[in-house]
Every structure is written in C-alpha cells, then in structure tokens.
Amino acid sequence: MSQTEGARLFREAWIAGVRKHFPGEPKPSYLTPWEDTPQWEREAAGAVFEQVRQLLRLSDGHARRLTREQKGRFVATCWTAQMYRHFGDPKPGYVADWPDLPDWQKETDTDIFEAIEGAAECK
Numbered sequence: 001m002s003q004t005e006g007a008r009l010f011r012e013a014w015i016a017g018v019r020k021h022f023p024g025e026p027k028p029s030y031l032t033p034w035e036d037t038p039q040w041e042r043e044a045a046g047a048v049f050e051q052v053r054q055l056l057r058l059s060d061g062h063a064r065r066l067t068r069e070q071k072g073r074f075v076a077t078c079w080t081a082q083m084y085r086h087f088g089d090p091k092p093g094y095v096a097d098w099p100d101l102p103d104w105q106k107e108t109d110t111d112i113f114e115a116i117e118g119a120a121e122c123k
Contacts, residue, residue: 003121006043006049013115014045017108022115041060044082049080052116071117072100072110079109 008038011034018030043072051086052075055063066074076098083094 001045003050004042006053006116009115009119010045010049010112011037011042013112014108016115017111018104019079020111021104021107036045040086044079044086047074047085048078049116052113053119057116065085068110071107071113072106075109075113076101076106077096095099 015031015033018026022030034042067092080095083090087094101109
C-alpha cells in the first residue's frame with residue numbers, strides 16, 4: 001500500500017470513527033471526504049499511516065499486542081507532531097495531550113491504528 005493509499009485509509013478510518021463515537025452531530029469538517037481534504041491534512045495522514053506501519057514492521061508485528069489505549073496514544077502523538085510540522089503555532093486543541101482529548105477522539109485514534117494494522121501489507 002502506498003503512502004497516499006495509506007493516507008486515504010487513515011482518513012476513511014477517521015470518518016468511520018467520528019460517525020461511530022462522536023456524541024451528537026460532528027462538525028462538517030470532521031466528515032470531509034478525501035477528495036475535499038486539504039493537502040496538509042492528506043500529508044499528515046500519510047505520515048501517521050507510515051509511522052504506524054513502521055512501528056508494526058519494526059516490532060515484527062508485536063505492536064499488535066499494545067493495549068487499545070497504547071495504540072490510540074501512538075496515533076495521537078504522531079498526529080500532534082504533524083500539527084507542529086504543518087502549523088507554526090497550532091491551536092491548543094490540535095496539540096492536546098492524551099488525557100485532555102475527548103473520549104470520542106481517543107476511540108477514533110485507536111480505530112485508526114487498528115485499521116492500519118488490519119491492512120494486508122502490515123500483517
């Protein structure tokens with residue numbers, strides 16, 4: 001799977017997670033389809049996809065044994081690094097630490113990790 005395909009997988013997992021876990025009606029930007037996703041966000045999604053894929057490869061697949069929370073924390077940390085990369089002074093909500101994230105976002109980040117680990121190439 002290419003990094004572009006991985007970025008798209010990331011975005012689709014994000015949208016699925018938001019639909020599943022978000023309480024109430026999410027902001028329209030949370031559900032923006034891939035075709036309308038800004039370039040910086042596509043690049044960030046591709047980078048995080050690649051980081052998860054590398055974690056799985058470099059651990060010989062043993063990263064699958066991480067807890068759901070550890071998987072979600074990894075995605076959240078990688079995403080935070082991308083926010084600093086793409087924005088000189090990101091909004092505090094863009095770089096919030098794991099304990100400060102809403103539960104729906106924690107669950108969504110974990111679902112993203114599991115979607116990536118479920119990709120055939122990562123097995």
